[in-house]
Amino acid sequence: MNKAILKREVQKFLHEHLEEQPAAIALRKSPFNDVTSTELAAQLDGLRRSRKKLPLWFDTPGIYFPSLLSIEQSSSSLTGLYKCRLIGKGEILIDLTGGFGVDSYYFSTKAKEVIHCEHNVQLSQIAAHNAHQLGADNIFFQAEDGIAYLTSLNLPILDTIYIDPSRRVKQQKVFRFQDCEPDVVDQLPMFLNKAKKILIKAAPLLDIKAALKELQHVKEVHIISVQNECKELLFLLESNHAKAVNYFCTAFDKDEEKQFVFTAQQEQESKPNFSDPKKYLYEPDSALLKAGGFKYTAIAFNLYKLHQHTHLYTADTLNNTFIGRCFEVVFTERYADFKKKKEPLKANVTTRNFPLKPDDLKKKHKIKDGGANYLFFCTGLQDELLVVHCRSVKE
Known part of the structure; x- marks a missing residue:
């Protein structure tokens, strides 16, 4: 650190x-x-990247930026604030993989003490x-391996352990918990013995069902x-929790936040209705798609599915609470008919099933x-290939 x-x-x-x-600055002679x-x-480079990702760091004088990789791997202010909502006020929390310190900072705004x-x-x-520059005086820094430090810790039981295991091992990206460093599955018994809650950040590509088989006592995803x-996939574990897992799908779009919560049982027991495209077409947000609540989404928002394996929804009414994009259907045609047309088109193309x-x-x-035109190529109710011509409700 210079x-x-x-x-x-x-x-x-x-x-x-x-x-x-x-790059241009790097090629010139330094004036210092x-x-x-x-x-x-x-x-x-760090300053420029922080302008949107970490505006508080950008606006605070005297911030020192680490290597590019550390900035890329850090949470954004938006997701850091979200994780802060998952802990209780006045907690003692340990961040085992602290890195650049973004998550630790946001935890410190609510916790009594952050390690x-x-x-x-x-x-x-x-x-x-940077924590000093930001005025976070309740963060205590240990320049050592988090697992080793936690193992040696003789404090009374912690409130929360937070860990973001490295998903790049030997220059290769990995996605299973057991392949990350540290191996949270192997360390889980020790974690549960040391803290009331465990919060694990995972790769967005991680298979949720597979992860739930690896972990124990998962309360929330x-x-x-x-x-x-x-952007982020989080698993909240609680000692002795043995009830259903709640899935929290949270979508941020500009200044708007929408959240949808369901359980695996609700998804399993849901029996949605199906229909050809009606007046409006609904495209679920990536958070909904990742969670896999395909059937319960239709029930909760009073929508019809186009097909069992086509994750698009439709209705004659506009539902502004839906987590995703909504389009007004102009007309629907069979793909076989669409192929016969030769006129040039300009459109945004999406495929589903x-x-x-x-x-x-x-x-x-x-x-x-x-x-302004949107074309959805999909499989319809009778297993036929369809093209749904739409325009955005917001436009």
């Missing part, structure tokens, strides 16, 4: 060159004797410096999407991407 980076003139330089590309061009470029563990000494120093992209992918369809039918 503290010369924190000098006023260096910080001023970074903000004055905020709109420049870091004690800060290299490479270091300036790295700090500028931040990070085996990378320099990254631990950076997180500690939280799927968080931002602008229809699944259809043999061809969007890019293949655009190429085959010479469809230009974009515009």
